[in-house]
Amino acid sequence: MKVLVVGANGQLGKEFQEILRNGTADIGKIDDCFITAEKTYVDIDELDITDIQAVKKIFDKNFDIVINCSAYTNVKGAEEDFDTAYKVNALGARNLAIICSKIGAKLIHVSTDYVFDGNSNIPYTEADIANPQNVYGKTKLAGENFVKEFCPKSFIIRTNWLYGKYGKNFVYTMLNLGKVKDEINVVEDQIGTPTNANDLAYHILRIALTEEYGIYHVSGNGVCSWKDFAEEIMNLSGLKCRVNGIKSSDYPEKVKRPSYSVLDHVMLRLTVGDQMRNWKDAIKSFLKGEL
Numbered sequence: 001m002k003v004l005v006v007g008a009n010g011q012l013g014k015e016f017q018e019i020l021r022n023g024t025a026d027i028g029k030i031d032d033c034f035i036t037a038e039k040t041y042v043d044i045d046e047l048d049i050t051d052i053q054a055v056k057k058i059f060d061k062n063f064d065i066v067i068n069c070s071a072y073t074n075v076k077g078a079e080e081d082f083d084t085a086y087k088v089n090a091l092g093a094r095n096l097a098i099i100c101s102k103i104g105a106k107l108i109h110v111s112t113d114y115v116f117d118g119n120s121n122i123p124y125t126e127a128d129i130a131n132p133q134n135v136y137g138k139t140k141l142a143g144e145n146f147v148k149e150f151c152p153k154s155f156i157i158r159t160n161w162l163y164g165k166y167g168k169n170f171v172y173t174m175l176n177l178g179k180v181k182d183e184i185n186v187v188e189d190q191i192g193t194p195t196n197a198n199d200l201a202y203h204i205l206r207i208a209l210t211e212e213y214g215i216y217h218v219s220g221n222g223v224c225s226w227k228d229f230a231e232e233i234m235n236l237s238g239l240k241c242r243v244n245g246i247k248s249s250d251y252p253e254k255v256k257r258p259s260y261s262v263l264d265h266v267m268l269r270l271t272v273g274d275q276m277r278n279w280k281d282a283i284k285s286f287l288k289g290e291l
């Protein structure tokens with residue numbers, strides 16, 4: 001079996017590198033077929049997914065499974081530069097989908113809760129209608145649509161509030177602030193679920209071995225606000241920094257963010273099973289490794 005990880009130097013991509021190298025994730029061993037598989041890792045320096053000729057060339061290798069972790073993830077930057085975000089998130093995904101389909105490879109494409117408008121107050125299922133409110137979400141949805149259109153053997157994995165040891169993410173921002181501030185303000189009216197990148201990668205590898213193609217929601221279990229998450233990080237790390245809850249309207253931004261983006265894991269339950277940890281358990285175990 002030949003596996004290609006695209007965007008392999010990003011937060012999630014590096015998590016795949018680690019799990020595939022060690023043969024295990026935090027919550028369990030991965031299938032033996034991944035241990036014996038020939039693995040190739042590329043990021044933008046080796047493969048720019050927006051260049052279809054480059055994609056064609058690298059796919060000479062006839063991969064069986066392609067995991068796309070690459071994306072233009074700068075949400076604020078996307079608002080100022082639609083074209084670049086569309087080029088990577090939509091056309092790049094399209095290029096991978098076209099070539100995967102040509103060689104018969106399965107494509108795992110990672111997407112986001114930002115495809116939803118956040119007006120719900122019950123968890124979004126895979127059957128709910130997407131209605132993105134910002135440029136990042138719009139371009140990611142366009143990428144999903146291209147993947148569905150061009151690659152029949154595809155899995156679209158939507159996740160949210162991702163953190164891992166290899167990224168610049170909310171957890172490290174809080175840890176850094178907690179060390180130097182007595183108090184901070186964090187929004188309390190945006191509700192979602194933090195997702196440990198290691199748990200996500202583990203589930204993606206399980207999904208990739210099936211033929212249960214379609215959209216999957218894979219995030220931590222449970223529900224919290226950014227303020228709850230920040231408080232948990234401070235408490236677990238023994239930091240004395242007080243977290244004050246503020247409203248999104250107190251912190252005006254150009255980018256509109258969904259106020260509610262909890263994902264229901266219907267497809268996981270119906271296929272490989274939902275072993276995603278509750279967000280509190282996952283962050284506790286993550287911080288044990290950090291402190």
Ligand SMILES: NC(=O)c1ccc[n+]([C@@H]2O[C@H](COP(=O)([O-])OP(=O)(O)OC[C@H]3O[C@@H](n4cnc5c(N)ncnc54)[C@H](OP(=O)(O)O)[C@@H]3O)[C@@H](O)[C@H]2O)c1
Pocket residue numbers: 006007008009010011012013043044047048049050068069070071072073088092110111112113140159160161162163167
């Ligand atoms: N982070 C979150 O909170 C979050 C939430 C929901 C969903 N997601 C989704 O989860 C996936 C992984 O996110 P992440 O946090 O791991 O992102 P990340 O750390 O930003 O990694 C993305 C990687 O893709 C690379 N890349 C950018 N443009 C490329 C191109 N044209 N060709 C090839 N590679 C390119 C980036 O390289 P450079 O760094 O050099 O640009 C980076 O190494 C993405 O699909 C993202 O949309 C993330």
